[in-house]
Amino acid sequence: MAEEREIGDDELLDVADNPTQAASLHKALRTIANNSNVGPELQEMAKSVLSGRIGMKDVIESDRYMHAIGARLGEMRDAAEHMSPEDRRKSEERAEKMVREREEAENGAAKRDGRK
Incomplete structure (x- = not known):
């Protein structure tokens, strides 16, 4: 198939x-x-x-x-x-990491495209 x-x-x-x-x-x-x-x-x-x-x-x-x-x-x-306070802290850390990674990807794409 x-x-x-x-x-x-x-x-x-x-x-x-x-x-x-x-x-x-x-x-x-x-x-x-x-x-x-x-x-x-x-x-x-x-x-x-x-x-x-x-x-x-x-x-x-x-x-x-x-x-x-x-x-x-x-x-x-x-x-x-x-959520327990510890689980909430870990979740917030993961979210912050994802935001940083997304911003880095967007900045890299902008530089490649000549936007920055």
């Missing part, structure tokens, strides 16, 4: 502000597609976008997928509210 095609970062530029953001969205979609903890509906959505069967604009306009995203965000909020 042939492997299914996967979209490229550039195919997410219709909803992303720049190539770096499109790459981050692509990576997030892959993570969701491969994480059974997010639930079957979000996995299906991510796999459908990655395969090109649906676009991100279709996801945004879909009550079904937006409901699933909202429900998952609610679960995440509830979990965050019940």
Whole structure:
């Protein structure tokens, strides 16, 4: 059986502000597609976008997928509210690291493109 095609970062530029953001969205979609903890509906959505069967604009306009995203965000909020102080500190450190890495990637892309 042939492997299914996967979209490229550039195919997410219709909803992303720049190539770096499109790459981050692509990576997030892959993570969701491969994480059974997010639930079957979000996995299906991510796999459908990655395969090109649906676009991100279709996801945004879909009550079904937006409901699933909202429900998952609610679960995440509830979990965050019940975190221990140590787990909260570790989560904040991971988030800060991700922000630094994203900023470095954006700055590198801007330098390569001659924007800075």
